[in-house]
Amino acid sequence: MQPSPIYVNIAAYKFITFDDTVEKRPQFLARCEELGLKGTILLSPEGINLFLAGLRESIDAFLAWLRADSRFADLEVKESHSDRQPFTKMLVKLKREIITMKNPLIKPEEGRAPAVDAQTLKRWLDRGHDDAGKPVVMLDTRNAFEVDVGTFDNTVDYRIEKFSEFPEVVARHKDDFNGKTVVTFCTGGIRCEKAAIHIQNVGFDSVYQLEGGILKYFEEVGGAHYTGDCFVFDYRTALNPKLEATDTKQCFACRAVVTPHEQLSPYYIPGKSCPHCRKEAAPQPATT
Structure with missing residues (x-):
């Protein structure tokens, strides 16, 4: 039996003037799809933010392509690894900010x-x-x-x-x-x-x-x-200090974090509900 492939998960961002995001979006999407990558890339006039996963050679090829643009030549990347693809699709989005603060004076x-x-x-x-x-x-x-x-x-x-x-x-x-x-x-x-x-x-x-x-x-x-x-924003939900996925999950219904203990609850149905959903749905006592 062949061993399961190891996926490389990367996270990176850079604040840089990026005024051609509309033109670049289809190029980013095409390159990622060509390499079999999945994840999310945010393109904004203030820069780039990305979370991607794929096989080692595909990740390296994408980074070489991206860094060929002088604006991203020094892009620094954080890596972790998993035995399965942590994302379900490939998205390239145009945003006003790569992290929303609603304070345009912060540059x-x-x-x-x-x-x-x-x-x-x-x-x-x-x-x-x-x-x-x-x-x-x-x-x-x-x-x-x-x-x-x-x-x-x-x-x-x-x-x-x-x-x-x-x-x-x-x-x-x-x-x-x-x-x-x-x-x-x-x-x-x-x-x-x-x-x-x-x-x-x-x-x-x-x-x-x-x-x-x-x-x-x-x-x-x-x-x-x-x-x-x-906490991380992919199927792994959380990484421990060894950068390994833990048993913590996130509810797809209410988006609450569900601990291993809470997963023992009869209200935890993967992909449907969790104890936090139950609390939110419970009727509130009347006030006088």
Whole structure:
């Protein structure tokens, strides 16, 4: 029996002026389909964001094709592996933003906030302070349901439901971070690119973004100072610090994250319902 093929899963983004997205969309789609790739690519005037999976040679061929465009020659990619294709189709979409913040003044292409790499961040968290002696505060920029799957220990989580809520909520809490170093983070780095710039703009005096996000941190230092897994937007649902798929699932009906324990519920029917659906459908008590 031949071994199952190993699929390479890549995530990448770049903020760069990209004013020919309409013309490029069919080229991207045709190249991906030719190589047998599946996933999602977002094309926007502010750049590109992609999640793709395929066999090694196909992924390498796509990246060589993409990097032949000088705008993407230095595109950095995060990789993980799976024994099955994590996506069901190939989509290339045109968007206003590659990550929606609804703040047109935030332009990472014109200058990003300082970044901290995984090894340095681990050293800071080991010590409890940065190299200047300031306490380090981890600020999660992801949506609440993603945070619930796993996050850094003692992180600040504002329970946002969509990223466009982040600017307003963090501005209200500016004084909470006086005298501290703030490290913003997200799954792969794209959200904290914008988040770190915003909190610099509203007056935070010591701000960093985690280079490459949680996935790069896992790749380089594992799960130190992190509890749980990392939510990802494909069939795997979550990856552990070894970048392996876990038993956590996502309900296709209500989109809630379903833990292994919750999957034991009679209300969990894969592809149809889960205990969270049951809670949402339950009648609410009358108020007087």
